[in-house]
Amino acid sequence: MAEYKSLKIKQINQNSSVFYLYLNNPSHLNALTTEFFNEFPKALKSLDQNPNANVIILEGVGNNFCSGIDLGLFTNTASSSENDNGRNNERLRRHIKYLQSAVTALEECRKPVIASIHGACIGGGIDIVTACDIRYCTKDAFFSVKEVDLAIVADLGTLQRLPAIVGYGNAVELALTARKFSGSEAKELGLVSRVLGSKDDLDGFVARIAEDIAAKSPLAITGTKAVLLKSKDLSLDQGLDYIATWNSAMLLSDDLKEATSAYFQKRKPVFSKL
Template identity: 35%
Template sequence: MTCFDVRFEGEVAHLRLNRPEQRNSLIPSFWAELRTLVQDIDRNARARVIVISSTGKHFCAGLDLGVFDTGMFRAGGEGDEPGRKRALLYEGIRSLPETFLALQRARVPVITAIQGGCIGAAVSLAAASDLRYATRDAFFLLQEINIAITPDVGQLHWLSKVMPDGLVREMAFRGARLAAERAEQVGFVNEVFDDHETMIAAVSEIASEVAAKSPLPMWGSKHVINHAREHSVEDGIDLVALWQSGMYHPDDTKESLRARQEGRTAIYENLRPAP
């Protein structure tokens, strides 16, 4: 892995960005690495929670400027016919947000821990996660307008689901920093910590707590919450009824009650690997 250190602690997978000297900027290999890691953990039921953290002063500086010298943002293809060239460019740009969609599609919760700058495309990574925690010095920045680009890897779409509309527009139009305290006030960040060490310790504890719950209703809760973003309450109620009638089984509930009575930690079966 070029961009990540990976370790497993119990039922928690820790993915840590590991290029602090480059402010963990997103080089071309990042996109496939994160997508592959998340899909492998999810599909093979290797963990019940995924934690994404970082190293150095900044969480992530966004797209590495070197990508503009690669084919990722060029209208490639043979010949001079502009339609086919632009169609290929469209496919290339369209593929990038698939990495962050993998976080949303994963059956397990994804937690992101952010210190320092979370800039550009990294905002999509944070916004596509289920829970976000930050240090007091953290900030979020849609830098694209400052370099004459429309944000194109899902930042505006995910932010519009988890942040007030006016604030999303202000971030997009002004290209100004959103401080961690303000992000917490509007509900984008779950909690702010004084420093990186304290945050990682707290996030690890939260992840372990979540991982100790039954993974099947955890998956169901994530699925229903994601569905609610795009559907009416009535549609959501119907989805929950379908989920419960198909996926609910009393064994986990019985184990929860027995464990509580016996003063022990409940033991649940992991999810099956996905086909």
């Protein structure tokens, strides 16, 4: 398994198809560095292509999930030896698109990604969790769409993804005020699906959810994720047509035969790796 500077991949149970992907910069509250943006898509791609991985749990090492983008990244981005504003601006746009692609890699990964959030989830942390498929947090977790306080417009996906999760009005209020909000409010808004009492409670609960999902048909799980993401950009009629086409290609699989046989035989199904 590849070694990373800003991340860590771990398979806690060798007999499990659940893999953990850790943001691993605890001395800086898991701030997102240049190394993170270089490594994150590669790590997700490696898990996506790993036939032993069915579900990914995304966590932060230490006492926090993520404190946002490392401020040093802004300094490096702003510096340039070019005197041509047009070329400087084109380079900056290309760099922003590169950073965006690291977060979008969460959606491009076929395997479902569960965000397990504790402590701070600020700025770039919100970008990341809104691109995950499921989100859970501890009661002492706190969140902030912090970018306006740094005199920038959030540009890695929060303004595009958050409104669909919490509603447009709530997203506007959170983005313009940059206020801190709690795990319980995140649950009320729909940003997270459940709030757990402690980190240990969160770890145990998320592990059980992940194992439950990982035991299901990988064709059905990856297909459900793909269709849900695609349907966000389609009308109802277009979405129904898309799933009809998808299932016409995928429905009649060995997984369907196995699920049906297991149901009638009152046993747990066993599916082939994807």
